[in-house]
Amino acid sequence: MQYFHQILRDLAARLIPAIVLVVFVSISPNAAAALVQVTAFGTTLNLPNSLPTGTVVSRYTIPLSQLCSWSPCEVTAISLWPNGGSAISNGPLIQTTVSGISARLLVNGQPTTMFNIGNNKTRVNSPLEVQLVRDERPLSAGSLAGQQGGNPSYFYVCTSTDGDTTGQMCMSNKNGLAIALSATVKLINGTCSTPDQSVMLSKIVLEKFKGVGSTGDQSGTKGFNLQFNNCPPSFARVSYELSPIGGALPAIVGALPVAGGSTAKGVAIQITDTNGTPAKFNQRFALSAYNSSTGGSYTIPMNARYIQTAATITPGTISGMMSVLVDYQ
Incomplete structure (x- = not known):
């Protein structure tokens, strides 16, 4: 024995609270039929006020089928915009409008940095994931909504189709995803x-x-x-x-x-x-x-x-x- x-x-x-994530594209009406628009419902993100630095506090998944309606799904460019504002960043972690909270985008399970059309395309094999991460700034309550008017985006993801090998359609706002954050953070x-x-x-x-x-x-x-x-x-x-x-x-x-x-x-x-x-x-x-x-x-x-x-x-x-x-x- x-x-x-x-x-x-x-x-x-x-600590993984919920995030309200709006995926949208700003386009002219005649291009709307070519895009997939995704909205995650919710308004409030409740966070403990004792979150340690580096904690992933929220996740949101975008299914591969909502990124591409064809196969293989290839990303030709990604841009990252701290605070949903007008200044671009290399990333992968970018600040949000809420002090103490940053965001990052995962492609194939890995945090992505900015890359431009003209570089090698990236084949996407799994859902995208947006994460909110506790950063070193003092943590405060506030809104994650970006600084620009309307529905500002933190991430732009350009994809290619059979007839668009360079991703230029994304740059003319006809193909791709724009990912915005919209939730009010409350501290408990x-x-x-x-x-x-x-x-x-x-x-x-x-x-x-x-x-x-x-x-x-x-x-x-x-x-x-x-x-x-x-x-x-x-x-x-x-x-x-x-x-x-x-x-x-x-x-x-x-x-x-x-x-x-x-x-x-x-x-x-x-x-x-x-x-x-x-x-x-x-x-x-x-x-x-x-x-x-x-x-x-x-x-x-x-x-x-x-x-x-x-x-x-x-x-x-x-x-x-x-x-x-x-x-x-």
């Missing part, structure tokens, strides 16, 4: 406290496992609570995400990567709900009990258990870790 133990640790709270004092935890599973004999995917018996299952303490009121919603720490995830849903220093093989630690349904990692779930009027403390009961991951199990000790990432909107 061997000892197995699992560590549940909250490393950090990633405080965040939920998510304490560190260690969960120790009981020892279990190897004979309890019957093959890959087996979990032994109930003696190898340990209950614990995700804890969200002293959450302040006034957020529209609080959500959480379970993020595994370590190497590659096992093929079995809900199983944590085996942490360094473990000596057992062919077995992992699986996180489930109280009904035994495996946890889904890297997905956002609402803290449904959160009360925006009163705030408060909340718990979500979970289980940790062994699960066999290979045909042969080597006795030893094993540990796994995950962080609880908290989103505020």
Whole structure:
């Protein structure tokens, strides 16, 4: 019989509130049919006033189908405009009109800098993403709306079609996307406290496992609570995400990567709900009990258990870790 133990640790709270993002193009009426116009609804962005520098505070995704209606989708030029104003920037991070908040555009999952028509085209294989990032300026409330009149844009993305290999149509406002930010930032004092935890599973004999995917018996299952303490009121919603720490995830849903220093093989630690349904990692779930009027403390009961991951199990000790990432909107 061997000892197995699992560590549940909250490393950090990633704060990912909602952003109101308007995608528009300023064109003449006779060109409107050639463009895709996208609007994300919403008016307010609630942020904790204690956001650390470098935190991604909000994300917005633009599907590839809304960038290009043809394949392959190729970007011929991108320009970045701090504050939605008249001065261009190389980026990738540009300031917004709200002190303490900057923005960046991700293409193929990577922050992009400015590039011009005439350079090599970039083939886009995944959705665009706009991120708001806490910068080093003092954080304040305010509007993200740009400085120019009308609907100012922070990013312009030019795309090519079969008949437009240079992207000149974008420069004449006939093809491409203009991305604007429009939300009022409000600051809220405080965040939920998510304490560190260690969960120790009981020892279990190897004979309890019957093959890959087996979990032994109930003696190898340990209950614990995700804890969200002293959450302040006034957020529209609080959500959480379970993020595994370590190497590659096992093929079995809900199983944590085996942490360094473990000596057992062919077995992992699986996180489930109280009904035994495996946890889904890297997905956002609402803290449904959160009360925006009163705030408060909340718990979500979970289980940790062994699960066999290979045909042969080597006795030893094993540990796994995950962080609880908290989103505020």
